[in-house]
Amino acid sequence: MTTDDPYFIDFPARIRAIQSAMAKEGIDVYLGSRLRTLSWTLDAFAPWRSFVVIPAEGLPTAFTFVIDAARLEDDSWLDEDHVMGFAPMGGQDQIELIADFIKEQLPPEKGRVGIESGMSNYLPEGNLTHYEYERYAEALPGCELVNAHTIVDRLATIKDEGTINRFREASRIVDIGHQAVLDALRGGGWKGKTETEIAGLAAHAMRKAGSEWEWSFTGGNEIASGYRTGLVGGACTPASRRELKAGEPLMVDLHAMFKLGLGDHAHNYLIGPATDRQRWHANNFTDIVDLTLETYRAGITPSDLAEQMIGFADERGFADYMVPGFEHGIGLMGDEWRIGLNDGPFPYWTNPEHEYLCGELIICAMQYACPDEDIGFRYENPIVLHEDRCEPLSKFPLSIDEIT
Template sequence: MPLYDPNDPYAVDLETRLVEIQAGMHARDLDLYLASRIRTMSFVLDAFVPWRSFMVIPAEGLPTVFTFVIDSARLLSETWLDEDHVRGYFGASGADQIEVIQYFIEDELGITKGRLGYESGMATYTAEGWMTHYEYERFRDALPGFEFVNAHDIVDQASLIKDEGTINRFREAGRIVDAGHKAAREAIENGGWKGMTETELAGIAALAMRREGSVSEWNFAGLNEISSGWRTGLGACTPPTTKEFAAGEALMFDLHAMFKLALGDHSHNYLIAPASERQRWHADNFVACVQFVADSYKAGATPGDLITECGRFAEERGCSD
């Protein structure tokens, strides 16, 4: 098992994480847990796993991860597992992920029947990693002696309360994003925005965050999300374009950083002078609503509660539309 260094502010106790997952498996009478989500890989392996991968967790002992063969050596170098527990699959007939995992379970683990937990559900995030219907049918046919049980809540429960190392990682990721915003503002103020495009601003912010220790702008939402003018009204996930900034426009800079798998993510909005009274009215309402949510954020509050209460607050201000 990996050694936990209490003197490292970013250390996470991976042994405890595995023990808690296996305790959840025992409580559900599961013989195996077949993980497919990115969050589960990150939680157990403490490494970046971008390719389609699966991880077999037995009721006792170490997990084994199966990833696309071109990335298996890199993953082995970054995780705590040894080469026996980091495997590559080719994706071709006879050596695809389904067949490789079937042989591993039956021939190496010696398990041919029992209860197998897997991860199925839905999310707003495309690359969540839920087992697809096709994968489910293939695994079910390959492992006919097993009862398949949707058990993603075992990992969700184990990861619900963050340890100190994880919290510190998120704080550092947030600090890195702050550095990106500082560089972005310095780049556009005092007329610096003239002739600048959304893509150029995105690069300036990305470079600043990389210099501070970010390893990725985590790209499922289009890397850093930069919009200007009419594009600020499109909502989230606005990958930057070659559109140039212009006087009188609104700007939205939503920056992303990654530090030790923790993601930093927050945005700032700007108005390029001259700002109209209506623009100032929208800006003041936005600031008031954000402050209201921050003041209402407390133990026991749910996202639904905050949305409902903020909606009422916006109605009182006449800006709910």
């Protein structure tokens, strides 16, 4: 990829930035294991347990399960000497192989090795496990293992143009998925369709448009109909085999991936005939989404925004139906949920006082749920924060479409 490619990311510069931060913190070798770190440094999707070893100088070396090592090398910017496979063979298991490799980068029996430890509500986070930590500590006698993930977290907070353009393209693809769903539902097309079928036809349209996969670990495309849209606090709805029904809401939350950039946009429907009460809920939701998008900008904090939006919902009499969160973090594949650094009142959750900076990219995520009436709506859209506004990347028109 050339520097004038819209999706160009300067990965060698990222490695140099990590190495500079390592030097400041006295870290000799960085052992990355989180999926977000792997994506951010390798420019390749690493679905199997993988590691990246970043020395004090020079190129990083990636390690992954041998069955996927050649593919990872083919996709990444690194050459075959810097992508290694591990396997259950003498000298080739991940602990021995990587520990031996790290030792070659360090003076005999000493050195500080940065690792990635912590916790996450995101299952594929990839922190070093307790077992791995103990085995590496044992295999690296005399070395100090220190938690260093903040180095990558800090550097990854502001997104560069190539990253944002990848998200723009993934969002464009998601919009194609939404159009395919709308086209399939119209004119009675919804009759007999199931949630899984909606998920599949959207996936087909998005893959035709170039999406690599429906990346979300929540079951790919999340589709909910009827009472499933209104589950209490529910913002996770893997598609079920439930058939769409007249008079019910339908929530369509699609995910596409383009070069590790992630599209994530939810659109909502009322399958007709809709009642005035359903339309009241629908208007509440589109109004609060509009206001939220108008309010997001650099300088605001999650708690400021939540306070303003819940205030609005309270005035309009629907605060009881709003889940009081309006965002989640996002980055290249594997970087999901927490926004910014691990510096909030609850370890490894978003700091509600995090002050957004220009160039941050988050998912504006809102959930409306009224379980007593079996109705709910979801909005998700990647937004780039600018000084005086936010830029929603998915352009599919905001509305709750009534389908007949």
